Amino acid sequence: MTGPGDRDRPPAAPGRVLVTAPRARAARRPRYPVTREIDEQTGLGEAYMRSLVRAQLRLAVRLCLMLACVVIGLPALFALFPDLRAQRFLGLPLVWVVLAGLIYPAFVACGWWYVRQAERNERDFAELVDRDPGDETP
Numbered sequence: 001m002t003g004p005g006d007r008d009r010p011p012a013a014p015g016r017v018l019v020t021a022p023r024a025r026a027a028r029r030p031r032y033p034v035t036r037e038i039d040e041q042t043g044l045g046e047a048y049m050r051s052l053v054r055a056q057l058r059l060a061v062r063l064c065l066m067l068a069c070v071v072i073g074l075p076a077l078f079a080l081f082p083d084l085r086a087q088r089f090l091g092l093p094l095v096w097v098v099l100a101g102l103i104y105p106a107f108v109a110c111g112w113w114y115v116r117q118a119e120r121n122e123r124d125f126a127e128l129v130d131r132d133p134g135d136e137t138p
Contacts, residue, residue, distance in 0.1 A: 052125045063114050
C-alpha cells in the first residue's frame with residue numbers, strides 16, 4: 001500500500017552488478033604461416049621485411065631525387081636565362097613568385113603523394129602477409 005508521500009519519491013534503483021569478464025569473446029584472427037615467419041624472425045620473414053623496407057626506400061629515394069632536381073634546377077634555370085629574372089608577375093619578380101608561391105604547394109603535394117604511396121606499400125605488404133595460404137589464385 002502506498003501513502004500520500006510515496007508518489008513524489010523516485011523509483012528504487014536496481015541493484016549493482018559486478019562485471020568481471022565480457023560475456024562473449026571476440027573472434028581471434030587466425031595467424032597464417034607468413035605472420036609467424038615474421039614474428040619468429042626466420043629467413044623468410046626477414047626476406048619479407050627486407051622487401052617492404054626496400055620498397056619504402058625506393059619510394060623515398062625517387063621523391064628526394066625529384067625534389068633535388070627541382071631545388072637545383074630552378075636556380076640553374078634562372079641563372080641560364082637571365083631574362084626570366086627580369087620578368088614580373090602581378091608586380092612581383094617572377095623568381096619570387098615561383099620560389100615563394102609555387103614551390104611550397106608543390107612540396108605539400110609531393111608530401112601528400114609520398115604518404116599515399118608509402119601507405120599503399122604497407123597495405124600491399126599487409127595483404128601479402130595476411131592472405132590465407134589456402135586461398136591461392138592463379
